[in-house]
Amino acid sequence: MSRPPVELDLSVSYGLPRAGLPAASSFRQWVSAALQDRIKRADLALRLVGEYEGRSLNRHYRGKDYATNVLSFPAELPPGVDLPILGDIVICAPVVQREARVQGKDCRAHFAHLTVHGVLHLLGFDHEDPLDAQSMETLEREILAGLGFDDPYGDDEA
Numbered sequence: 001m002s003r004p005p006v007e008l009d010l011s012v013s014y015g016l017p018r019a020g021l022p023a024a025s026s027f028r029q030w031v032s033a034a035l036q037d038r039i040k041r042a043d044l045a046l047r048l049v050g051e052y053e054g055r056s057l058n059r060h061y062r063g064k065d066y067a068t069n070v071l072s073f074p075a076e077l078p079p080g081v082d083l084p085i086l087g088d089i090v091i092c093a094p095v096v097q098r099e100a101r102v103q104g105k106d107c108r109a110h111f112a113h114l115t116v117h118g119v120l121h122l123l124g125f126d127h128e129d130p131l132d133a134q135s136m137e138t139l140e141r142e143i144l145a146g147l148g149f150d151d152p153y154g155d156d157e158a
Contacts, residue, residue: 009043016050034119041084054092072121089118113152
């Protein structure tokens with residue numbers, strides 16, 4: 001029996017040239033997979049940025065003066081407001097591309113992984129302690145395997 005698709009309103013914007021970056025349709029597929037069976041309706045924005053914007057956002061919101069691969073900003077709705085707004089995800093494309101190259105990963109797979117990772121943060125998952133990290137990583141592996149991607153943590157297991 002097929003599962004009903006997530007009712008998804010996704011806005012994808014590019015704050016840098018799109019050449020070499022996944023298409024919005026790929027991000028839609030990855031976001032949908034991360035949301036499947038976890039939520040019925042979702043409204044979120046995903047923005048791809050360069051290093052300057054990524055660094056600026058990370059410094060402003062996390063106090064860390066460097067560009068990081070993905071930032072998630074869960075929506076903070078007022079009490080009593082029942083809307084499917086999840087929040088925003090920002091992916092720093094040059095950081096993701098560099099990490100993929102250095103780690104010997106397929107760049108598209110790395111973008112998919114970080115998209116799924118960011119969505120799970122919007123859903124309330126985190127990796128602040130070892131048990132939470134293990135749970136989140138297991139979920140990421142399952143979602144990515146369902147999309148046809150290899151285990152992003154394959155080399156981390158012993």
